[in-house]
Amino acid sequence: MSTDLPVAPASAAVAAITAPESVPAGNPTGTVPRTLSEQSALGGHASRVQRVGRSLPFDDPRHLQAHHWLVDEAWLLDAQAYEDWLDLITEDVHYLMPVRVTTALGAGYDTARGMAHFDEDKYSLSRRVARFLTEHAWTEDPPSRLRHHLSNVRTFQADAPDHLVVESATLLFRNRGDVREGSFVSAGREDLLRLVDGRWKLARRVIMVDDSVMRMQNLAIFL
Amino acid sequence: MTDQTGVIGDVRRGMIPAHVYNDREIFELEKERVFSRAWVFVGHESEIAQPGDYVVRRVLEDSFIVTRDEQGEIRAHFNMCLHRGMQVCRAEVGNASHFRCPYHGWSYRNDGRIVGLPFHKDAYGGEAGFKRKGQRLLPAPNLATYNGMIFLSMDPDAPPLEEFLGDFRFYLDYYTKQSASGIELRGPQRWRVKANWKIGAENFAGDMYHTPQTHTSVVEIGLFREPKAEKRKDGATYWAGAGGGTTYKLPEGDLDERLRYVGYPQEMIERMKEQWSDDQLRVIGDDGFMISAASVYPNLSFVHNWPRVAESDDVLPFVSIRQWQPISEDETEVLSWFAVDAEAPEEFKALSYKAYLMCFGSTGMFEQDDVENWVSLTNTAAGSMARRLLLNSRMGILEDDRPVVPPLGPDAFHGPGEARTGYSEYNQRALLNHWADDLEKPPSKAATLEVGGPGEGAQDAAGRTSANADQISLPAGEAVAQA
């Protein structure tokens, strides 16, 4: 039934997250670094599981589970419930947010080489979370008002069992105090979810932010 | 424009009119008198390592293509087409042998010479109407490098860069010359903060006093073991030439032990010993001081720190270079690079980068709290009450200007300039005194360039005639940046 439905073509945005080339494809051996996670300076430990095929139908239970997971996560991030959020993350996570650069159309890359905003493992994420839990993380005291708007979710099968690849768009609105206007971060994300003891956990996330110059005073947030 | 003599006088005695951190007229004056003459950092040679590599960087509103030409020479071209002023290069990074203007198609070699002018004969009557020969993109009035760091000055008569930097060069080597190969730079991360540019420059220059308070949280989570209040006041603060900075006092030990204490592997230490002068080594080995943050007037800063990067007691040092690029009186674009010695082992480079990301830059846990302070300060400085308030920036001096703590003697501190331990705002005052010097000095009028006119060829802003370029037609098949 659902296989007859028109499916979204592989778009440039998809390719941007997974590889500079036009078609996202698995590269499990990692002999030639193709994905941004592989190319990053600190992504050596990351899972290389990749998507397979086209996006799953929206009534596929796997898509429903992945979408549900992302919506729950967005609420946790809005509430800054970062300990609960850390529980949703695998021990081998790679959490990457490259620095975007403006390049000529034919340049073949649009991220800075060897530099990211986030290039995190579980340890560095845990330190960031631990800092917010101290009473002295002044940048979030008083806390920001946060809203992660989530959309454009689509789910893919992966080339390993108990994994899904999920793409989404996120628009974060952050407002502090009463003097300045709020600020936005818009990004596309590609997540690798892994089933661990019956729960989906985040094993890899690549965040393609849409700003080359961030318009936010700092990234004391997660996307 | 309002007479700022009062402001300058107050600043010189260490009393800062609070509105200087958010004042349109002051900012206009800074554009005219600070950034029109100072040497401003725009990048590092390692960012444009190959012929044709370029980055586009700004000095205030002026966009420059900073590129390495086919001869390997580093150049900075004003990013404006000589025809009708279109921005020639709209990418921020890339590699190109030529730049072609997207508007009418004039094209330029990466050394700036014009090579292609469509319908030159039909449109201008050839050389008789428009002297193509000798025309090139307007070069930055002044360009110089030190340790591979590229600086521009808008003043063709600026003093030589080395003279401008003066004795600060001694300290610059710790950040940028840890081996004969120097540093490689990655980044920058760029973000805009609603804060005045001077606040970051002052903070990095000498604000050891904020560390125990602002950065409590990073000590509490075990990331950093140093910024305890009593540790910071034991460090020396120095000012020399165009810049100054803070240091930490290291535990007892010899040179090697002290460099290992902050996480340098022995092979890097050996290269430092070859590279640095006896006095540079003595500051660490004998005096026991390790560089931390620093600023060079007007808006370039450095930081060197050594956090934990994993569940272990080991620490890893990193260096960051950053520029506080003014956008307006209440907005700054921060450009923050990670710098690492080019000869460092790959594993060190990776972990040092991790240390940088955790501590500084757009996501850094130190930087997050710094920026919060600076944005709030700038907001509060906007109104009329801030005009009634003279902030006390006299820490470290008594009412009669005598020092609270005398400077360190030559046996206690082997670096140039003046250094002392204890809390003080000597460096913030030194930076703002440079600022006051510039604000007092009227600008000189820049020469103009006439494009293809009846005069004797093109002149740059210095009034110097540019070198004659041969007429070359655009070779087919070569890479041309259309960006």
Ligand code: FES
């Ligand atoms: S503006 Fe006409 S060619 Fe550039």
Ligand SMILES: [Fe+2]
């Ligand atoms: Fe700080």
